[in-house]
Each structure stands twice: as structure tokens, then as C-alpha cells.
Amino acid sequence: MSLSDDSRYLRGGPVAQRIIASVREDAAIATAEGFPAKLISITVGDTAAVDVYVRNQRAKAALAGIGFEERRFPADITAGELEAAIHGLNADPRVTGIIIQRPVPVHIPIKTLQAAVHPLKDVEGMHPASIGNIVYNQLDLAPCTAAASVELLRETGLDLKGLEVVIVGHSEIVGKPIAFLLMSEGATVTVCHHMTRSVAAHARRADALFVAVGKPRLIKADMVKPGAAVIDIGINAEIGPDGESRIVGDVDAESVKHVASWITPVPGGVGPITVAILLRNTMVALSRQRARYQATYGVVDKLAAE
Numbered sequence: 001m002s003l004s005d006d007s008r009y010l011r012g013g014p015v016a017q018r019i020i021a022s023v024r025e026d027a028a029i030a031t032a033e034g035f036p037a038k039l040i041s042i043t044v045g046d047t048a049a050v051d052v053y054v055r056n057q058r059a060k061a062a063l064a065g066i067g068f069e070e071r072r073f074p075a076d077i078t079a080g081e082l083e084a085a086i087h088g089l090n091a092d093p094r095v096t097g098i099i100i101q102r103p104v105p106v107h108i109p110i111k112t113l114q115a116a117v118h119p120l121k122d123v124e125g126m127h128p129a130s131i132g133n134i135v136y137n138q139l140d141l142a143p144c145t146a147a148a149s150v151e152l153l154r155e156t157g158l159d160l161k162g163l164e165v166v167i168v169g170h171s172e173i174v175g176k177p178i179a180f181l182l183m184s185e186g187a188t189v190t191v192c193h194h195m196t197r198s199v200a201a202h203a204r205r206a207d208a209l210f211v212a213v214g215k216p217r218l219i220k221a222d223m224v225k226p227g228a229a230v231i232d233i234g235i236n237a238e239i240g241p242d243g244e245s246r247i248v249g250d251v252d253a254e255s256v257k258h259v260a261s262w263i264t265p266v267p268g269g270v271g272p273i274t275v276a277i278l279l280r281n282t283m284v285a286l287s288r289q290r291a292r293y294q295a296t297y298g299v300v301d302k303l304a305a306e
């Protein structure tokens, strides 16, 4: 059976399309009510992985009926100048959401930038106040890649309650939020990282294995439990046998597909859903902003009318 039509492949495209269709309906209603959604992307310097992501954001935002603007800043900008730009966007009522594309140059502390975005405009869920929500089981706006990976696991139909999940990689933006999302769903979660003694020993116990470390083909067939679901979040650029640049994940799909019951292709797996979730988060941010506006000024309007 060929790779592409093998039913063990969990493909992200159809899931992304479903999410975008629903976002499109919400965005059309909000626009008709006078609240068009607008997403601002902030890029600092040049990175290939960011270019792919931003290109897809622009295309899918257009499909969904969400405004999209890219602000590019040179790599030698200061943190203070960037913060000032973010404060300007926070204050602009036409701006619904702000995403700061990672990575940023080393002289800029990403945490400071993340914290500068107003929590109501934080469409990535990476502000310390937003990421706290997922600890409290409030899951409607979670970091995009993490939420996308969990959506793809849902496609298996596996019951998440009590599921043995192992996550390889404990980054703030992927591994840690996946752990919290799945704990909220009742899964039993193990998180492995660079100090874990035997990643293989943990990985082999997993009913669902998530991998987000950025090492091509790290996960081989002998690290996977027969029948497991393997969610590959890696995005690594490498030169293929034809001399062309290509994207590969962290899982050795060729060997793992003979052991796992489900695996996610790269590209075409988690990536497309990540973009769709970003747009969904933008609509969640918009409704929170409208609710805040109503709570603040609705009272004033009512008093004025009396």
C-alpha cells in the first residue's frame, strides 16, 4: 500500500478544513455585526520555518475572512522598540490578535515580548496569564501547535481517559502545553526530555506518543508499542536524495508505520491544523474582547439611555 492512501496516516488537511469552515462562519457573523477580526503577525529577522508558517497564515486567514497583516522588523531592532510596537497594537481597537513568530534573535528576551501582548489579544496563549488557563482546565484558547496535536489524536477515536501518553520534548510552546491539555482530558501523561535516562523505555509504553524535539528520525520502530498512535510534531529541513530541500519530522515514518496503528505525515499532519487553530483562537479572542467591551461600556450605554 502506498504511503498516501494508507489509512494509518492521520492527515491534518480535512481537520483543518473543518475548523476553517467553522471559523469562516463566525468571522462572517462578527463582520456583519461590525466587529471584523484582524490578526497581526510580528516577525523579527529571517527564518525559513517562520516563512512557511506565515505564508500559510496569510492564505488561510484570507479563506476564513479574517484580516491579516505582517509586520517585519530587522534582526538588529531593540527589545524596547519591539515592546513599543506591541503596546501600539494593544491599544489599536482594530487589532484582534497579535502573534510573535518564534524564534526571535538571541538579544531579544522572548518572555518579555510575550508578556507585552495584552492577554485579550494573545492568540497564541503564550502570555503567562493565558498559559495559566490551561492549568485550570480552561481549554478554549491553547497554544496552537499543542492544540493541533491533540485534535489529531482525537481523530483516532481513542478514549483519552486513562490513556497512557508519552511526550518527547518539554518546550514551553509544545511539550508542556500538550501535557496540560491531555491531563485535563484524563490521560496519564509522561514527559521525556534531554535528561530522561531512557526515552525508548518510556516511549515503548505509550498508547499515544507525541514527539517534538527537532531531530529527524529520532523515533524508530523499536521505540513504539504495537498499535500505538504516533503524533509527529517535528519540522526539520533537510536535503533529500534529489538534492532538493524538504521537510521531515522527528519520526522515522518508514519503519514506524509497520508498528503503529496511526502516524501523522510531515508535512500534511499537525502543520495545517496549527494554522487553523490560530484562526480559531483569533475568533475566541474577538468574542472575549466583545464581552469585555459589553461589560465595561454596556452599563454606561444603559445608564445614558435611562
Ligand SMILES: Nc1nc(=O)c2c([nH]1)NC[C@@H]1CN(c3ccc(C(=O)N[C@@H](CCC(=O)O)C(=O)O)cc3)C=[N+]21
Pocket: 049, 050, 052, 053, 056, 099, 100, 101, 102, 103, 124, 144, 145, 235, 247, 266, 267, 268, 269, 270, 271, 272, 274, 275
Ligand atoms: N510563535 C510561534 N508559534 C508557532 O507555532 C511557530 C512559530 N512561532 N515559529 C515557527 C514554527 C513552525 N510552525 C509551523 C506551523 C505550521 C506549518 C505548516 O502549515 N506546515 C504545513 C505546510 C508545509 C509547506 O507548505 O511546506 C504542513 O506541515 O503540511 C509549518 C510550520 C509554527 N511555528
